[in-house]
Amino acid sequence: MMDADQNTLDVALRDAILERLGFSAAPLADLDGLRAVYRAWCERVPFENVGKVIALRSGADTPLPGRFARRFLQAWLAHGSGGTCWSTANALHELLVSLGFRSRRATAHMRDAGMTNHGTVIVTMDEREWLLDSSLLTHIPLPLTSETFLGKDPVFSAEIECVNGAHVLWTYSPPAASHFPCRIFPEEAVHEEYLQRYEVSRERSPFNGRLYAGTTRGREVLLLVGNVRWTRSDEGVTSRALTRNELLESLRREFRISGDFLDRWVAVGGLESAFEDASGPPPPLETRKPPSQR
Helix, strand or coil: CCHHHHHCCCHHHHHHHHHHHCCCCCCCCCHHHHHHHHHHHHHHCCEECHHHHHHHCCCCCCCCCCCCHHHHHHHHHHHCCCECHHHHHHHHHHHHHHCCCEEEEEEEEECCCCCCCEEEEEEEECCEEEEECCCCCCCCCEEECCCCEECCCCCCCEEEEEECCEEEEEECCCCCCCCEEEEEECCCCCHHHHHHHHHHCCCCCCCCCCCEEEEECCCEEEEEECCEEEEEECCEEEEEECCHHHHHHHHHHCCCCCHHHHHHHHHCCHHHHCCCCCCCCCCCCCCCCCHHHC
């Protein structure tokens, strides 16, 4: 099968994905269906760099994982593995297209400093647009309009403002001290651009070594950053350093990643790197405030 064919889903694969996501039948391509698919994705398909670390440490010629939607989702079915923004956004987009939604790939800049370093998904429905981010896992699709959106949910905190015709998403995710911005570029991005930007991330990315994994579970956001387990729920934010065995158990049980997949990660030194100090300079201090705090 040609690589181009690896980026589309046939009915059998789509239905297997839906079953794993908890659907007994394909949802309708309406707003309720969109909400249901995205919530299931947030709870079942982790944002994680385990597979990327395996690839990077397996040799310079090793392809990055999940470059094509079919391969990404087949690996998820087999191992419970997810990916980072370029692979997860592309796979979510192709799943939505297979279900009849008007979805497009988009790009963004995390921290809003001018460059493109993030992939995301926008769905158009009834002349309205909705943002579904496969990395920030906001629990619900977020409206992209000319009006400011102030999310009221303390667990899935998100705000969006329209600035000079573009949208800036503000989210809070521990261990960050406060909300940080992500500027959404509305133009459609083709798959080839995603492939190119994913490949460039080999050289520079916060997800090339130390463990990072995120998922949601009902009213809880769960993150692993290095060897620290963070949660955000209605009771607030908690954190706890994990032992090596506890970290592996969390990835198996809470993130549903298979033991075989994790064995490969351990073999290339991924587990040990989770206990190393963060490399590189910290992100710049954000002095701007989200709309609700101005």
